[in-house]
Amino acid sequence: MNFASTERAESFRAEVRGFLAEHVTDEVRRRVEETGTHHDWGLHRAMADRHWIAASWPEEYGGLGWGPWEMNVLEEELFLAGAPRDGMSLTMTATNAIHHAGSDEQRRSVIPRVLSGEILLCLGWSEPDAGSDSASAKTRAARDGGSWVINGQKMFTTMAHEATYVFLLTRTNTEVPKHRGLTMFLVPTDTPGFELQPVHTLGGERTNITFYSDVRVPDSARVGEVDHGWDVMRVALSYEHGTSWGAHLERLVQRGAAWARATGRIEEPSVAERLARAATDAEVAMLLGQYSAWVGESGRISDVEASMAKLFSSEALVRHSGELVDVIGPEALLKDGQPGSVADGDFEHAYRQSVVRTIYAGSSEMQRNIISQRGLGLPRG
Ligand SMILES: Cc1cc2nc3c(=O)[nH]c(=O)nc-3n(C[C@H](O)[C@H](O)[C@H](O)COP(=O)(O)OP(=O)(O)OC[C@H]3O[C@@H](n4cnc5c(N)ncnc54)[C@H](O)[C@@H]3O)c2cc1C
Known part of the structure; x- marks a missing residue:
């Protein structure tokens, strides 16, 4: 391995440190500690203004074209400053998947609002009996004319209480092996039948249980092909692993x-x-x-x-x-x-x-x- 970081990445480090010293104030840290919500809209929007939310994306899509070194510096500095970053990282995990697998309409309607820092997305994957093995998901989506009706329960839907959409993993086919009967949806959190309940974890982080009772969404809310949701999940999962633990x-x-x-x-x-x-x-x-x-x-x-x-x-x-x-x-x-x-x-x-x-x-x-x-x-x- 070549241990030397790039010159561009290191000059950027000083800029990030200055920015975080200004925006990650004691007040921000205290609010995160008190609420357990690891997100701050002020910090988030200031980062969006600098195109740092999707900095690894090409400039034509609203990013800065940064490589892994620069992204690693950004993540390292966010962690070192104790900056709340759940909102940003969960949103970008889902947005990367939508960028790859979403429809043109989804890209047009969701991505610009994400990149401008206007909205957050959250991940509705885990269930009470499907965590490590999320492909065992039971939350059911059934076709009804031109729409889908969703019923079930998700565990640990972190940031659902601030997010505009849940990037939801559902079961659409029970007749095939588990990985082949899944479909992904982008469900607006203001849809009737969607409810949430806070869960406060040992680490102080607030997450949520989310409930779906006859939640009806149009087919245009589907991300990727019917029963091929695992292909979409694999893209999303490849973005879940950060480098700065x-x-x-x-x-x-x-x-x-x-x-x-x-x-x-x-x-x-x-x-x-x-x-x-x-x-x-x-x-x-x-x-x-x-x-x-x-x-x-x-x-x-x-x-x-x-x-x-x-x-x-x-x-x-x-x-x-x-x-x-x-x-x-x-x-x-x-x-x-x-x-x-x-x-x-x-x-x-x-x-x-x-x-x-x-x-x-x-x-x-x-x-x-x-x-x-x-x-x-x-x-x-
Ligand atoms: C604070 C917090 C935030 C989270 N946020 C989200 C979120 O935003 N969205 C979301 O969808 N999920 C979220 N999760 C869920 C998280 O991804 C799961 O908790 C995790 O995948 C483990 O699943 P589980 O809790 O069901 O445990 P289980 O999968 O039931 O595992 C129990 C134990 O068995 C072990 N185990 C399981 N399978 C194997 C295996 N094949 N081989 C060996 N050991 C195994 C595990 O390591 C663990 O020790 C969050 C969890 C936490 C704690």
């Missing part, structure tokens, strides 16, 4: 080191040693993310490398957030705003949230399956 750990190490220096506890060998171990893993995690970006730059699909980066980084975050809480002591468990809390409650927050990160965007076991089967050529488990 390591930046969470890097941010924690930076805050841990600042705490240790400010309190003088950096002099204690056990504190220094634990910080050094965390810093070493953070470096490995960042390099795995950069390796994945570099593989993408070389024109290959970096699914195995992205899985390596996600698996190592999210599991290292669990280990080190626990170790740092251990080193700091009970006050590390106080939340932001509570008297005596340390580093704005960042350690406490990371301790809770790290576990959740090993689940979404593919659990650790699913990442191991990808690495062993596609990377190492081992048989299916």
